[in-house]
Amino acid sequence: MAKNPEQRDLFPGALELMILHSLRMKPMHGYALVKYIKQVSDDLLQVEEGSLYPALQRMLREGLLESKEGISAKGRPTRIYRLTRAGIQHLEKERSSFEKMFAGITRVLTVAKA
Amino acid sequence: MKWLRQLFFLQRRYDDLSVSIQEHLEERADELMEDGMPREEAVHAARREFGNVALIEERSREEWVWPKVEAIRADLKYAMRQLIKHPGFAMTAIVTLTLGIGANVIVFSVLNAVILRPLNVSEPQSLYNIEHQKHSYYSQSYPDYLDYRDRNSTFSGMAAYDMASVAIRIGKTATKNFGYLASGNYFDTLGVQPALGRFFHANDEHGTGSAPYIVLSYDFWRAGFNSNPNILGTTIDLNKQPFTVIGVASKEFHGTETFFWPDFWIPITNGPLIGYSAHYLENRSTHNPWVLGRLKAGVTPQQASDDLNAISRQLAEQYPAADYGLDARLVKPGLMGDMFGDPIRGFLAGMMILAALVLLAACANLGGIFAARAADRSRELAIRLAIGSSRWSILRGLLTEAVLVSLAGGVAGTLFATALLQAFSKWQPFTGLPFHAIVLPDEKVYVVALLLSLGSGILFGMLPAREIQRSDAAQAMKSGIVPETIFGRFSLRDLLLCIQIALCTLLVTASLVALRGMERSLHAPLGFQPEGVMLAGTDLTMAGYREEQFLPVQKRMLEEAARIPGISAVGIIDRTILGEGCCGREGVFRAGTTDFRKEIFGAHNFSISPGYLEASGMRLLSGRKFSWHDDANSPPVVLVNATFARMMFGNTPPVGQHFLLYRGTRPKEVVGIVEDGKYQSLTEEAQPAMFFPLTQEVNANNTVLVVRTALPSVEIAAALDRTLTRIDPNLPLTLHSWPDALDLALFPARAATTALGIMGFLAAMLAITGMFGMASYSVSKRMKEFGIRVALGAQRVEVMLTALGRPLLLLLSGSMAGLVLGVLASRLLALIVYEATPRDPLVLGGVLLAMPLFGVLATWIPARHALKVDPARLLRDE
Numbered sequence: 001m002a003k004n005p006e007q008r009d010l011f012p013g014a015l016e017l018m019i020l021h022s023l024r025m026k027p028m029h030g031y032a033l034v035k036y037i038k039q040v041s042d043d044l045l046q047v048e049e050g051s052l053y054p055a056l057q058r059m060l061r062e063g064l065l066e067s068k069e070g071i072s073a074k075g076r077p078t079r080i081y082r083l084t085r086a087g088i089q090h091l092e093k094e095r096s097s098f099e100k101m102f103a104g105i106t107r108v109l110t111v112a113k114a
Numbered sequence: 115m116k117w118l119r120q121l122f123f124l125q126r127r128y129d130d131l132s133v134s135i136q137e138h139l140e141e142r143a144d145e146l147m148e149d150g151m152p153r154e155e156a157v158h159a160a161r162r163e164f165g166n167v168a169l170i171e172e173r174s175r176e177e178w179v180w181p182k183v184e185a186i187r188a189d190l191k192y193a194m195r196q197l198i199k200h201p202g203f204a205m206t207a208i209v210t211l212t213l214g215i216g217a218n219v220i221v222f223s224v225l226n227a228v229i230l231r232p233l234n235v236s237e238p239q240s241l242y243n244i245e246h247q248k249h250s251y252y253s254q255s256y257p258d259y260l261d262y263r264d265r266n267s268t269f270s271g272m273a274a275y276d277m278a279s280v281a282i283r284i285g286k287t288a289t290k291n292f293g294y295l296a297s298g299n300y301f302d303t304l305g306v307q308p309a310l311g312r313f314f315h316a317n318d319e320h321g322t323g324s325a326p327y328i329v330l331s332y333d334f335w336r337a338g339f340n341s342n343p344n345i346l347g348t349t350i351d352l353n354k355q356p357f358t359v360i361g362v363a364s365k366e367f368h369g370t371e372t373f374f375w376p377d378f379w380i381p382i383t384n385g386p387l388i389g390y391s392a393h394y395l396e397n398r399s400t401h402n403p404w405v406l407g408r409l410k411a412g413v414t415p416q417q418a419s420d421d422l423n424a425i426s427r428q429l430a431e432q433y434p435a436a437d438y439g440l441d442a443r444l445v446k447p448g449l450m451g452d453m454f455g456d457p458i459r460g461f462l463a464g465m466m467i468l469a470a471l472v473l474l475a476a477c478a479n480l481g482g483i484f485a486a487r488a489a490d491r492s493r494e495l496a497i498r499l500a501i502g503s504s505r506w507s508i509l510r511g512l513l514t515e516a517v518l519v520s521l522a523g524g525v526a527g528t529l530f531a532t533a534l535l536q537a538f539s540k541w542q543p544f545t546g547l548p549f550h551a552i553v554l555p556d557e558k559v560y561v562v563a564l565l566l567s568l569g570s571g572i573l574f575g576m577l578p579a580r581e582i583q584r585s586d587a588a589q590a591m592k593s594g595i596v597p598e599t600i601f602g603r604f605s606l607r608d609l610l611l612c613i614q615i616a617l618c619t620l621l622v623t624a625s626l627v628a629l630r631g632m633e634r635s636l637h638a639p640l641g642f643q644p645e646g647v648m649l650a651g652t653d654l655t656m657a658g659y660r661e662e663q664f665l666p667v668q669k670r671m672l673e674e675a676a677r678i679p680g681i682s683a684v685g686i687i688d689r690t691i692l693g694e695g696c697c698g699r700e701g702v703f704r705a706g707t708t709d710f711r712k713e714i715f716g717a718h719n720f721s722i723s724p725g726y727l728e729a730s731g732m733r734l735l736s737g738r739k740f741s742w743h744d745d746a747n748s749p750p751v752v753l754v755n756a757t758f759a760r761m762m763f764g765n766t767p768p769v770g771q772h773f774l775l776y777r778g779t780r781p782k783e784v785v786g787i788v789e790d791g792k793y794q795s796l797t798e799e800a801q802p803a804m805f806f807p808l809t810q811e812v813n814a815n816n817t818v819l820v821v822r823t824a825l826p827s828v829e830i831a832a833a834l835d836r837t838l839t840r841i842d843p844n845l846p847l848t849l850h851s852w853p854d855a856l857d858l859a860l861f862p863a864r865a866a867t868t869a870l871g872i873m874g875f876l877a878a879m880l881a882i883t884g885m886f887g888m889a890s891y892s893v894s895k896r897m898k899e900f901g902i903r904v905a906l907g908a909q910r911v912e913v914m915l916t917a918l919g920r921p922l923l924l925l926l927s928g929s930m931a932g933l934v935l936g937v938l939a940s941r942l943l944a945l946i947v948y949e950a951t952p953r954d955p956l957v958l959g960g961v962l963l964a965m966p967l968f969g970v971l972a973t974w975i976p977a978r979h980a981l982k983v984d985p986a987r988l989l990r991d992e
Contacts, residue, residue: 031138049164050173053135057177060127067130074144078137079130 211523214476520571619932625874641791
């Protein structure tokens with residue numbers, strides 16, 4: 001597991017949030033999802049496989065995602081993950097709470113600087 | 115089926131996951147290849163980037179179920195796969211446990227059924243039989259019972275019962291049935307309820323003959339009366355006396371003796387009506403009924419027996435002649451007090467020890483098998499340790515395997531034992547006795563079996579765990595985990611095998627001793643020739659005859675029977691030698707004695723008719739036989755056996771001598787000497803016996819017609835049945851061949867031999883599996899070495915000897931240890947078999963022959979394996 005020391009661990013819930021958001025844009029299979037997040041974040045964020053697959057299973061169990069058989073870009077059989085209705089609701093709720101949290105953090109940091 | 119759907123659902127999830135991850139890896143590899151990396155390198159790089167695939171998969175799977183459950187599932191799956199991949203190991207281990215657990219389930223079921231399971235009545239734990247303090251004095255006199263019952267302050271109820279056989283007429287045939295004479299309060303003391311009608315109660319009794327009521331057992335009601343619901347109120351003839359049916363007992367109630375199930379119950383006060391002597395209820399010195407008492411709540415058995423002993427002392431003062439030295443003791447009911455209780459407890463204790471030894475041998479074997487398996491897997495385990503598997507997870511794997519094996523062995527052993535026990539429960543060893551031994555396992559037995567198998571499996575399956583705990587992964591990778599050695603060259607495995615073989619030898623010795631004892635019993639001279647003899651037993655009292663009417667009927671029976679074609683001799687004796695209820699002893703005195711306080715000795719006494727000697731095959735050594743002229747008007751005569759003659763007359767020629775019986779006033783003249791024989795049991799020492807003419811002495815009520823013939827027994831039985839029924843249709847008849855009747859005498863020896871035979875067989879099987887496992891393991895381990903040796907020019911036989919040397923050495927030392935143990939354990943064997951001694955050249959020789967034979971049998975296949983070693987192929991393989 002080659003790990004870039006520059007990258008830091010994501011805080012709890014962040015990985016889920018990104019997965020949900022990415023899959024809302026477009027249903028994807030596992031590898032595509034890793035590449036997508038890496039690409040969109042301009043290589044700043046690297047999703048670890050060791051966290052991704054357990055997280056996907058957790059969200060499947062919670063009914064936020066569903067998976068079905070599909071074909072990868074290279075024509076191999078794989079499983080495509082897509083958001084369920086519950087997943088969309090969950091994403092919106094989480095997203096607003098994250099935004100509040102970011103706003104809070106930003107304010108605190110601003111005060112500290114002054 | 116919900117869990118099944120769940121399982122499929124999970125399986126699909128897991129498959130999806132694997133597909134996803136697989137595709138992930140391949141896509142990444144493709145990308146790397148597009149960047150110019152060679153394929154192989156790209157695949158490896160993709161895996162490296164991804165991380166530990168198995169671990170990530172496992173963690174992802176754990177999202178679905180509780181992680182521990184998931185881990186157990188994986189362990190189980192892995193263990194199953196391991197067992198299936200190594201069927202030899204799995205089968206040997208399972209068979210070993212099957213044998214060990216099976217033996218214990220059988221013995222424990224019997225113990226449970228016979229001793230632990232209480233009588234089927236309410237609150238059985240507060241019930242006790244009241245016996246005398248001296249062992250083997252079981253029953254009380256009826257008047258003493260009444261005094262105990264009325265004067266005590268510690269029992270809430272006290273009942274009396276006695277076993278009786280009577281002739282019951284159903285339709286036109288009279289059959290002999292067993293039942294209880296019971297006191298009026300019997301059912302109320304036990305707290306049982308009838309299935310139909312009512313039971314009799316204390317207030318039904320108003321003195322002798324006042325309550326002609328009968329309660330039928332459920333089985334007898336069903337078999338004898340087709341479950342007729344209108345039976346209540348009808349009368350049944352018992353020994354020609356009418357009794358009114360008032361009730362039917364429940365299906366589960368079988369009286370108060372575990373083995374003897376009565377067909378009926380009648381009030382004890384009506385005993386005299388069915389031919390019991392009038393003294394039965396009145397005489398303080400005749401001890402007949404068994405007494406059963408229920409303790410009051412909160413009273414201890416000690417308090418109760420103190421109370422009864424106080425009453426005993428009063429009675430002894432009141433009736434010094436009959437009750438002198440009377441005392442009381444409380445005994446757990448169900449086994450005829452101590453009559454069966456003592457020997458059965460002894461026998462079962464011995465069997466428990468043997469079964470435990472079988473289990474111990476099985477465990478030693480199991481330990482050896484698991485140790486060999488761990489040694490085989492040591493490299494695999496070392497690799498797992500090295501790549502980061504925790505010691506705990508490896509132990510968990512071993513544990514799972516041990517549990518699986520022990521469960522499989524336990525279940526197989528229990529099934530095997532249950533099948534045997536089912537056959538045993540249906541078995542009726544005594545013709546004509548209501549003997550039932552229901553020894554089917556119950557929950558208690560299953561729990562014990564489960565605990566035993568899990569315990570032994572886990573304990574011995576985990577023996578190799580110690581080695582894993584100590585091992586250093588880096589070292590183990592190089593050489594595997596090196597087993598710890600004890601005393602230099604010997605490993606734990608060797609020690610276990612040695613112990614196992616010693617135990618097996620002990621058991622094989624025990625079963626050989628039993629077989630020899632049995633053989634001795636069978637070939638001891640009986641003093642008569644039972645082959646080709648038919649016995650027709652009847653009871654003239656039951657058919658309503660008085661004593662003075664016996665002789666004419668008996669004479670007619672002899673005459674009529676002699677007319678049946680194909681009969682070579684016929685005679686009458688008053689009880690079956692070596693049969694149930696044999697024999698009575700009578701004190702004898704020198705002729706001219708006036709002091710009758712001390713008899714010379716007691717001798718078995720029989721009454722026989724002329725012709726009995728020819729019919730039974732008892733040889734006359736000197737003197738003459740009886741004739742019909744020896745009758746009530748001629749001088750009293752007697753035949754004695756050789757032992758009697760020696761004990762009474764020493765070297766004096768006995769014919770023409772006289773002796774006295776206590777009861778007789780006229781001296782008996784010895785007119786002939788007959789050969790010695792067995793009378794009560796096959797294992798007894800030589801006993802004195804005397805035979806009186808039927809015309810001069812009547813001892814017992816029984817009349818046994820002894821018929822010698824070459825005809826098949828079915829044919830002669832039918833002919834005798836017709837003949838005797840013609841004489842009197844009320845005669846209750848029991849017809850069987852004499853060899854069949856000997857079953858009773860042979861029963862203890864046969865039961866012990868069967869039990870020990872089974873144990874010995876199990877032990878032999880264990881010895882063979884143990885040695886087989888050891889030898890094949892040792893051969894397979896050293897195949898490469900053998901290959902090199904053969905390639906370098908060693909003789910194949912030499913190679914084989916090195917391979918098998920150690921198992922055979924262990925076999926020899928184990929056998930010797932076992933044999934020494936066997937000799938030391940003679941006392942244990944004596945609990946089970948009469949005159950058991952392993953110091954018998956045949957037994958010693960047998961063991962010394964059998965163990966090497968097992969050795970050869972067990973090492974045959976591995977030895978051939980070693981012989982067929984092909985150096986070229988073997989050396990190429992590595």
